[in-house]
Amino acid sequence: MPLHIEKVSHSYGAVEALKDIDLDIADGETVVLIGPSGCGKSTLLGIIGGLLEPTAGRVSLSGPPPADSLNPFTYIFQDFALLPWRSVAANVALALEHRGLGAAECRERVAAALALTSLAEFAAAYPKQLSGGMRQRVGIARALVVRPAVLLLDEPLSALDAQTRELLMEDLLAIWAREKSTRVYVTHNLEEAARLADRVVVLSRRPGCIRKVLRIDVPVAERGRLEHAALLIDVHRRLWSLIRDEAATAEREMLDV
Amino acid sequence: MSERRPVPFRGGGFAPTPRRVVPWIVFAVLIGLWQAASSSGLLPPLFMPSPAAIVRALYALWLDGTLMEHVTASLKRIVPGWIIGTAAGLALGLAMGIFSSARAAGLPIVSALFPIPKIALLPVLILWLGIGEPSKVATIALGVFFPTVISAYTACDSVPRNLIRMAQSFGLPARDIVAKIVLPGAMPGILAGFRISASVALLLVVAAEMIGAQHGIGAFVLTARNLMQTDQLLAGVVVLSILGLLISWGLGRVERSVLRWR
Numbered sequence: 001m002p003l004h005i006e007k008v009s010h011s012y013g014a015v016e017a018l019k020d021i022d023l024d025i026a027d028g029e030t031v032v033l034i035g036p037s038g039c040g041k042s043t044l045l046g047i048i049g050g051l052l053e054p055t056a057g058r059v060s061l062s063g064p065p066p067a068d069s070l071n072p073f074t075y076i077f078q079d080f081a082l083l084p085w086r087s088v089a090a091n092v093a094l095a096l097e098h099r100g101l102g103a104a105e106c107r108e109r110v111a112a113a114l115a116l117t118s119l120a121e122f123a124a125a126y127p128k129q130l131s132g133g134m135r136q137r138v139g140i141a142r143a144l145v146v147r148p149a150v151l152l153l154d155e156p157l158s159a160l161d162a163q164t165r166e167l168l169m170e171d172l173l174a175i176w177a178r179e180k181s182t183r184v185y186v187t188h189n190l191e192e193a194a195r196l197a198d199r200v201v202v203l204s205r206r207p208g209c210i211r212k213v214l215r216i217d218v219p220v221a222e223r224g225r226l227e228h229a230a231l232l233i234d235v236h237r238r239l240w241s242l243i244r245d246e247a248a249t250a251e252r253e254m255l256d257v
Numbered sequence: 258m259s260e261r262r263p264v265p266f267r268g269g270g271f272a273p274t275p276r277r278v279v280p281w282i283v284f285a286v287l288i289g290l291w292q293a294a295s296s297s298g299l300l301p302p303l304f305m306p307s308p309a310a311i312v313r314a315l316y317a318l319w320l321d322g323t324l325m326e327h328v329t330a331s332l333k334r335i336v337p338g339w340i341i342g343t344a345a346g347l348a349l350g351l352a353m354g355i356f357s358s359a360r361a362a363g364l365p366i367v368s369a370l371f372p373i374p375k376i377a378l379l380p381v382l383i384l385w386l387g388i389g390e391p392s393k394v395a396t397i398a399l400g401v402f403f404p405t406v407i408s409a410y411t412a413c414d415s416v417p418r419n420l421i422r423m424a425q426s427f428g429l430p431a432r433d434i435v436a437k438i439v440l441p442g443a444m445p446g447i448l449a450g451f452r453i454s455a456s457v458a459l460l461l462v463v464a465a466e467m468i469g470a471q472h473g474i475g476a477f478v479l480t481a482r483n484l485m486q487t488d489q490l491l492a493g494v495v496v497l498s499i500l501g502l503l504i505s506w507g508l509g510r511v512e513r514s515v516l517r518w519r
Binding site for chain 2: 049051085
């Protein structure tokens with residue numbers, strides 16, 4: 001679904017976190033938000049999905065969400081946000097239970113989502129028995145099971161080690177090749193941005209505003225090819241030059257606690 | 258080439274490892290020393306009877322039925338008192354954990370009344386409810402109520418915020434968030450509170466029975482002291498200790514089955 005972010009600003013008390021964000025996201029597009037810490041990228045994601053109320057501005061979809069979407073705006077969280085007392089299948093089912101579906105349909109949908117994330121054999125396992133990568137796969141399955149129109153990913157791979165991150169990036173790309181959704185992806189990892197984004201939106205530091213929008217023309221499916229290696233390195237370098245100084249400032253800042 | 262020297266190991270220790278026999282040896286040695294001191298006449302039996310004498314007293318009390326009579330009398334006060342106090346405490350504590358207005362209303366009162374030693378209220382409760390069972394049950398219920406309120410609402414606070422936000426992001430209605438996120442998330446804290454409230458109940462039943470009761474372990478211990486039957490007195494104390502251990506073992510079982518996911 002095309003998504004429109006219009007003049008969105010947000011303040012936490014006297015601190016201005018976001019200022020005048022204007023962004024249109026096309027149907028099926030993947031937009032990656034990057035920026036130094038404290039640029040308000042997670043705040044913006046919270047506003048898009050209706051978990052935070054912006055101080056000003058609004059977020060809207062073009063037209064009604066698709067009829068088969070049970071939860072049009074669906075998150076995947078950095079810390080997975082799984083219920084430790086529920087099995088993998090029950091964690092995924094949590095997203096469906098209150099939707100008035102029959103028990104059989106619930107089971108069917110959960111099984112399909114688990115199959116899509118290669119979790120079928122772990123259906124009865126508990127989160128504490130799983131590695132970080134498998135836990136995030138549960139988070140992904142839980143998001144897919146409600147057929148989101150807009151998928152909101154809040155640093156989904158940040159809690160994972162480098163190899164697991166690589167594997168999950170491949171998984172996400174494979175899933176996205178099949179599932180139709182519009183995606184907003186927050187990260188501070190430039191490689192994820194270069195690999196996954198159709199467009200990268202660079203936010204500046206407090207108050208966060210759009211500093212640069214970078215379109216990557218090579219389709220995401222082809223970015224693994226050797227001939228595009230130079231392009232990806234170039235994207236990475238350009239993004240880094242855009243945020244390096246602000247990242248350095250952010251890193252030297254005293255924490256306000 | 259100089260001589261190769263192996264790197265000396267220095268990473269040992271400071272890691273608790275189970276030693277299954279040690280606790281039993283400590284018990285055996287302590288009781289053995291005690292028995293030896295009694296047998297050699299070092300401990301006057303009137304003030305400190307020997308372990309053997311206490312066991313004999315226990316056995317006699319078991320045979321003539323007095324033991325079960327007193328234990329039953331105490332349990333008939335503990336069980337209803339604990340259940341009433343826990344039910345009321347969970348109701349208020351969970352309400353305070355979930356609704357800000359319930360917390361604003363309840364917290365000052367609970368904080369003000371919590372520090373009162375509940376046994377001090379027994380005379381008032383006797384005045385209101387009579388010297389019989391209701392005043393004792395009410396004392397236990399009051400003593401259990403306050404720690405339960407506090408453990409229930411702090412347990413609600415300890416439920417991770419991000420899980421609640423996750424549930425909101427999937428559109429769960431508030432009722433479902435309470436039933437599926439807050440209550441199970443608060444369960445470890447609530448069960449930990451049960452351990453505290455169970456020991457409060459045991460303490461209060463003994464105290465209440467010492468103040469005014471014909472039966473019950475507290476009354477039994479007090480009578481034994483009045484008659485200078487020290488072996489029976491200590492037998493009563495041993496029964497209390499066993500009762501406490503049984504309660505704690507039972508709660509451990511409940512915790513393990515309810516919190517299997519941990």
